[in-house]
Amino acid sequence: NEIIWHYYNKYSAGKKSFGKNFDQILFYTKSQEFTFNPVREMRERPIRQLLRENVNGVLKNRKGPDGKVLYREVVDKKVDAVWKMPCLQPASKEMLGYPTQKPIALLERIILASSSPGDLVLDPFSGCGTAVHAAEKHGRAWIGVDVTHDYFGKEGAIPLPATFTIVLGEDMRDSEYGMKLRLYSDYPFRTRTDGGPKDAFEREALALLRQNPEQAVHRFEEYEGQYSLRYATARRMGESCVQCHNNHPDSTKTDWKVGDVRGVQEIIHPLERDVVRTRDALRGTFLLVGVISGAFFLLSIAAVVAGNRRRVQRFSGAGKK
Numbered sequence: 381n382e383i384i385w386h387y388y389n390k391y392s393a394g395k396k397s398f399g400k401n402f403d404q405i406l407f408y409t410k411s412q413e414f415t416f417n418p419v420r421e422m423r424e425r426p427i428r429q430l431l432r433e434n435v436n437g438v439l440k441n442r443k444g445p446d447g448k449v450l451y452r453e454v455v456d457k458k459v460d461a462v463w464k465m466p467c468l469q470p471a472s473k474e475m476l477g478y479p480t481q482k483p484i485a486l487l488e489r490i491i492l493a494s495s496s497p498g499d500l501v502l503d504p505f506s507g508c509g510t511a512v513h514a515a516e517k518h519g520r521a522w523i524g525v526d527v528t529h530d531y532f533g534k535e536g537a538i539p540l541p542a543t544f545t546i547v548l549g550e551d552m553r554d555s556e557y558g559m560k561l562r563l564y565s566d567y568p569f570r571t572r573t574d575g576g577p578k579d580a581f582e583r584e585a586l587a588l589l590r591q592n593p594e595q596a597v598h599r600f601e602e603y604e605g606q607y608s609l610r611y612a613t614a615r616r617m618g619e620s621c622v623q624c625h626n627n628h629p630d631s632t633k634t635d636w637k638v639g640d641v642r643g644v645q646e647i648i649h650p651l652e653r654d655v656v657r658t659r660d661a662l663r664g665t666f667l668l669v670g671v672i673s674g675a676f677f678l679l680s681i682a683a684v685v686a687g688n689r690r691r692v693q694r695f696s697g698a699g700k701k
Contacts, residue, residue: 381407385486387467405463405490419459419493429454463489478508479627487514495520558606558650563615565643567633582644585612590641603648612646 383405392399431442431450442450468475468483475481487510491501497519503511506524515522564582568575577583585597593614600609617625617640625642626634636642 381461383407384462386462386464388464389466389469415494415496415499417493417496419489420456421459422456423454426453426455428452459489459493465489476508479629480623481508482510484510484514487511488518491515491518491520558653560648562646562648563643564646565615567631567642569628569630570632571630581610582612582646585644585646586641589614589644593641600651603650606650606652608651609649610646611649612644614641615643615645616640617642 384402385405386402388401390399390401392401428451431452432439433442434440444450463486465483465486468481472483474484491511491514495501495515499520501511501515501520501522503515503522504525506512506526509524512522512524562582564575564577564586566576566586577586581599581601588595588597589612593616597612598610600607602608603610617636617638619638621642622636622638622640625631625636
């Protein structure tokens with residue numbers, strides 16, 4: 381099932397296309413056992429609706445004592461799959477400055493329709509906490525996780541994928557293997573002071589991967605005093621990435637599109653340990669070959685000596701006869 385959230389209060393500046401004043405919300409369940417509570421909303425104006433009654437299994441219009449058809453006034457209706465609900469504006473009282481913040485009414489409707497009081501609501505991308513606020517308001521237990529670049533200072537937060545990769549790169553750099561992992565872009569966030577390309581290879585990798593994102597760029601060269609393999613691949617924009625980067629206050633580029641190459645992920649692998657390991661392996665191989673060759677040589681000598689002895693014994697026996 382697909383829900384259309386139509387936010388009619390969004391300004392559309394398009395002159396050659398229809399304005400996109402809606403989002404799609406996917407409605408799905410893990411199994412056939414799930415909670416669904418029909419939701420009702422107020423009508424713009426009350427309507428008159430025929431009163432119906434079951435007469436011997438047949439629905440018929442109900443009539444009064446005078447024989448006239450009876451009506452009732454209806455002020456609400458069942459919510460369908462098109463939700464007309466305004467989006468937040470910069471001047472909205474709810475607005476907390478979070479770029480992807482959703483209205484509390486939207487999250488309340490989702491939670492009321494798909495859970496019961498006491499149920500557990502999980503929001504793994506809680507942001508400013510709209511979903512957990514709605515869950516708390518309506519008597520649901522909740523777990524909220526925020527995904528952010530500054531997760532160190534926020535309880536219950538986890539890093540963005542890019543932030544996690546940066547932290548992983550720092551751990552790799554401090555390991556005994558000496559490998560390095562670099563993320564860089566010509567449009568890094570303002571908070572990343574070392575997020576731009578640092579040398580000719582990184583600048584060349586950015587240019588080549590923008591031309592052909594599917595073709596990795598690699599080179600063997602000296603890096604920080606060690607002969608190394610440098611291997612770079614493109615990091616491309618997904619839909620969620622575009623939404624964040626085009627609205628985040630620290631973003632230095634706000635016109636990204638899905639599929640754009642936003643930066644490069646590079647692995648730098650020093651080869652000194654591999655060279656030493658290969659040299660040791662070759663030394664062991666040569667030693668083993670030498671031992672085997674020596675053994676064959678000794679066996680060959682032994683075989684020659686044994687053959688000579690047999691011939692001598694044969695000649696000696698022939699002389700006595």
